[in-house]
């Protein structure tokens with residue numbers, strides 16, 4: 001269940017419907033899938049998912065992934081791990097940036113937050129997600145990534161084109177992760 005923290009206003013939203021309404025007003029697609037698909041899953045430690053680990057994650061959510069992809073015209077997807085074992089990735093994605101396409105994420109295990117610029121450009125809010133949360137950030141919206149207290153996030157990414165996306169730095173000297 002996602003949580004929203006509106007920084008400047010000091011507002012915290014935990015109610016699923018309030019979070020969904022807030023996301024809609026912010027032009028962010030949000031839904032929830034059944035969590036616990038990976039219950040009991042112990043992965044090998046290390047900075048990356050193996051191919052068999054990726055396949056296991058994708059197959060756990062295959063039905064929903066295909067449904068979402070069909071509805072929103074996504075063509076490709078993969079699964080990645082973000083953790084303290086890859087500090088250079090955390091540093092890279094922890095900077096404020098945009099993409100020229102949507103950023104679509106399904107949280108399969110762990111937790112993370114996106115710090116996202118308000119739709120009107122006036123300040124930032126944090127979207128904290130946990131297992132089963134699904135969201136799509138619109139193209140060109142400034143944001144930055146940080147891990148949650150679990151210090152890991154297993155994430156399914158969906159793309160309307162090829163897998164992968166280019167980061168474009170967004171300059172805001174006042175920004176803090």
Ligand SMILES: [Fe+2]
Pocket residue numbers: 097098099103143
């Ligand atoms: Fe991003």
